[in-house]
């Protein structure tokens with residue numbers, strides 16, 4: 001897992017590295033600038049293009065000055081630096097790099113007022129005005145300048161973080177910072193990049209190593225971790241010699257209704273392909289033919305209005321909700337399962353039933369896994385106007401109820417009862433189609449059946465679900481839920497030891 005750091009912690013890592021490694025502050029800045037330029041040149045190899053570099057007077061601006069120098073040395077002839085002189089203060093490394101630049105042949109203009117700023121002819125803009133030192137929203141001259149830069153409609157590369165964008169904390173819809181084409185950020189992604197609101201600030205981001213002490217960075221106390229493939233490879237267990245279907249658990253999927261049988265089929269199919277030893281689908285009578293015809297490996301437990309799950313302990317995992325439908329019978333079914341006090345996987349309509357019964361929320365068995373998307377989450381725990389607040393609620397509720405909340409999104413947040421948030425990096429917009437969540441539920445059920453802890457099952461499931469979608473999207477515009485369900489097994493095979 002990559003530990004994600006706040007801006008303050010990044011500054012500490014910077015100080016620690018300078019104090020403990022044989023590298024001076026100005027050289028660390030040079031390393032950061034080099035790392036930026038490497039990615040920049042890979043994206044923009046036509047050195048005939050003209051580049052305007054906007055530099056504030058802090059360390060972000062210092063990076064910008066060093067970048068100007070490096071681009072000149074890499075064949076870019078048409079570079080112009082705009083020094084934003086709105087503040088008297090300047091950082092020491094900015095001052096050193098400004099002197100170096102003055103001694104070079106680089107063109108430089110000082111902007112004292114946003115009104116000094118004339119139409120810029122450059123093909124590309126590099127934004128190094130303000131970085132992670134941002135301490136309040138942009139206003140006055142800065143806001144005006146940024147507005148004018150955005151109005152140029154040029155391709156903007158931001159250094160470390162778009163000017164005006166908070167690297168962590170609440171993001172609002174009235175964002176007035178730089179709109180970047182790409183942000184090349186240092187050592188770790190910014191926590192804010194994982195929130196949907198970040199699309200207002202940058203189309204994409206790329207992280208570059210700048211030589212900060214990795215050990216120090218990794219050991220920082222954090223609430224946020226980014227899951228990596230190597231974590232998944234560590235958690236996944238191989239199929240053992242002499243194992244049999246009983247070894248890998250029995251999963252029960254309570255799902256589907258007359259018009260939503262597909263949800264039950266998708267969950268069951270995903271459960272099957274993720275390796276549960278046995279899968280039973282608890283579906284209405286009307287779905288039996290469909291189930292038998294499409295998923296012969298799955299057993300059926302016909303569901304009617306009087307259905308109770310006899311002996312729930314015979315299942316190692318019970319998932320409830322996809323396409324279930326909301327009714328008094330289903331409410332009673334959910335309540336009776338809660339009474340058995342076994343951890344459940346709770347999705348879709350089972351979540352919607354809970355949002356009508358706040359008293360039942362208090363009775364969710366510990367270690368259960370809830371898989372809400374944004375709307376289901378807000379129905380359960382109240383409206384949120386931004387994702388930061390929503391995630392704080394998810395974190396608090398996971399701790400309070402001792403459950404795992406899988407808050408689904410492009411980057412899904414897995415919130416654990418220990419207060420940590422594990423961010424899933426896989427998945428893509430080709431997966432934005434109905435049924436994809438049903439597949440995720442089936443995958444989680446299969447991992448729980450195979451005796452992974454609730455937290456590990458959720459982390460594993462989100463990763464392989466997204467990874468399968470990513471692989472399929474290589475040559476597809478859209479990826480369907482059944483395609484993902486069928487391909488999971490192949491993807492797991494590439495990651496299992």
Ligand SMILES: NC(=O)C1=CN([C@@H]2O[C@H](COP(=O)(O)OP(=O)(O)OC[C@H]3O[C@@H](n4cnc5c(N)ncnc54)[C@H](OP(=O)(O)O)[C@@H]3O)[C@@H](O)[C@H]2O)[C@@H](O)CC1
Pocket residue numbers: 010011013014028029032056057058059060061062063089091129130131132133134135136137138139142159160161186210212
């Ligand atoms: N840490 C690392 O690992 C490394 C970091 N590096 C680089 O350093 C960057 C961080 O640099 P930094 O700390 O000097 O701050 P930066 O963003 O340049 O801001 C400067 C000053 O602007 C001001 N200011 C803030 N908000 C404002 C507002 N809304 N409107 C107006 N003014 C505002 C504020 O001054 P104050 O308000 O306190 O007077 C602040 O001090 C980082 O993004 C990366 O590029 C690399 O070089 C090497 C490794």
Ligand SMILES: Nc1ncnc2c1ncn2[C@@H]1O[C@H](COP(=O)(O)OP(=O)(O)O)[C@@H](O)[C@H]1O
Pocket residue numbers: 348372373408409410411412426427428429430431432433434435436437438439440465466
């Ligand atoms: N743009 C996207 N990028 C990555 N994953 C996505 C994207 N859109 C949807 N997904 C994934 O697909 C699933 C959608 O779940 P959900 O909204 O419950 O779907 P449904 O109810 O239709 O089955 C989630 O796991 C989500 O992470």
